[in-house]
Amino acid sequence: MWDDLRGHQRTLELFRQAFRRERSAHAYLLIGPEGIGKRTFAFKLSQCLFCERTGSHELDACGECHACKQMQAGTHPDLLSIARPDGKRELPIELIVGSSDRRGREGLCHELAMRPMSADRRIAIIDDAQTMNAASANALLKTLEEPPPGSILFLLTPSVDAILPTIRSRCQPVTFTPLPDEDLAELITSQGLSTDAEEVQQITTLAGGSLVTAQQLLHPVLRELRERLFRALGERELDPFATTSQVLTTLDALGGDPATQRRHAGWIVRFCVEFFRNELRSSQLSDPEDPLAEAPELDRLAAQMERCIDAELQLQQSMPLPLCLEGLFDELSRLRRGRVPA
Ligand SMILES: [Zn+2]
Structure with a gap:
């Protein structure tokens, strides 16, 4: 049993x-x-x-x-x-x-x-x-x-x-605690959600111990959204309006009622946090001898992550999606250029 x-x-x-x-x-x-x-x-x-x-x-x-x-x-x-x-x-x-x-x-x-x-x-x-x-x-x-x-x-x-x-x-x-990575990976495989070992590992890392999250992440459109966001955030200049409109188009393609769309939008924020976390990790790795050498860059990454968390709160408080996303990308773009908003 x-x-x-x-x-x-x-x-x-x-x-x-x-x-x-x-x-x-x-x-x-x-x-x-x-x-x-x-x-x-x-x-x-x-x-x-x-x-x-x-x-x-x-x-x-x-x-x-x-x-x-x-x-x-x-x-x-x-x-x-x-x-x-x-x-x-x-x-x-x-x-x-x-x-x-x-x-x-x-x-x-x-x-x-x-x-x-x-x-x-x-x-x-x-x-x-x-x-x-x-x-x-x-x-x-x-x-x-x-x-x-x-x-x-x-x-x-x-x-x-x-x-x-x-x-x-x-x-x-x-x-109930989130599923340990190995249990989650086993469930993803045994339920036939994915058989590609590399994909299973990647999804497991992102899914936070949740099978439902893993299932959502395996949706091709959501994966495409993640790649698109990563590309946009990796560019030197982030265009807030173009990024918002691309993201909204993808959310439309995912369909669902407003509540589902809002849940999907939560992914955008989490993908952004994931991106900055990766950046943080690689910037810390770049100079392990002197972790303070890159302090301004670390501050900027931290500020961007904080802004993402604000956006998640706004989504929970039912702020209209376009407004929330535009605000987020606009401020991320300013933070990247080194200007801290007042
Ligand atoms: Zn029985």
């Missing part, structure tokens, strides 16, 4: 200990970057708890019983799973407590309180929990305070800060 688990063995061991001692919690907050296996982990754990041939304390599954087959097919009636729909900024409250005219009579909280259909408990997985607004979080609070007997909730979030303290205090936090 857990043979193909990558990178989270210690976490599994902690869960095993808790279930063996019957000390499991009713609600867990699974914290960690997107694409490192939190969702897979929660599903596997649920399958173990539903499996008809293994006891809950074992946290294992046979893979063959009716419940296991239903889990594999995604049709187990006692597993309730919600996530932020594509293109939406928030997890709709309707998914948690039902639409306004049927509030409390449908939705995840209502279903969780119903008798299990085939297992001895119901399990809920709330993905993108950080996108619940205050009303949704408050609606969920009641269930967290008085969870139906036997039920377990898994709330998934990239960051604990984005979760309201009232929710946080009622969940047991479990931190």
Whole structure:
């Protein structure tokens, strides 16, 4: 069952200990970057708890019983799973407590309180929990305070800060760390995402321990965008308007709704940071005897990286894309010419 688990063995061991001692919690907050296996982990754990041939304390599954087959097919009636729909900024409250005219009579909280259909408990997985607004979080609070007997909730979030303290205090936090490079490289290969060893290594270095990120990076258009940016940043003069327009054209080619486009735009910033980090590394290597000889150049690189981080914040705060990118490239171009903006 857990043979193909990558990178989270210690976490599994902690869960095993808790279930063996019957000390499991009713609600867990699974914290960690997107694409490192939190969702897979929660599903596997649920399958173990539903499996008809293994006891809950074992946290294992046979893979063959009716419940296991239903889990594999995604049709187990006692597993309730919600996530932020594509293109939406928030997890709709309707998914948690039902639409306004049927509030409390449908939705995840209502279903969780119903008798299990085939297992001895119901399990809920709330993905993108950080996108619940205050009303949704408050609606969920009641269930967290008085969870139906036997039920377990898994709330998934990239960051604990984005979760309201009232929710946080009622969940047991479990931190997931990014996948180690070798595990990620193995996953990229075993899932057939790439077989080119050099490419696998390059993507692994960039992906920050996230399989989803690696998948995105393997998209040919995104790779082209990275190469284009690297070329532009490598030029003596950076033309802010031409670079912005090239980047926006590439983002259009990638398609997707505004939220997806914004996520793709985040890549631009990260590619820029990667470029400057490489520059920093090579400038430090150029004169290892006297690391201070190039101090002004190092300052300039640091200032450019800081500007990239500002741009990432602006993107998160919903600044219009063209405005954000033009501002970024304009200032990068000025910083490169040695003029620090006021
Ligand atoms: Zn089974």
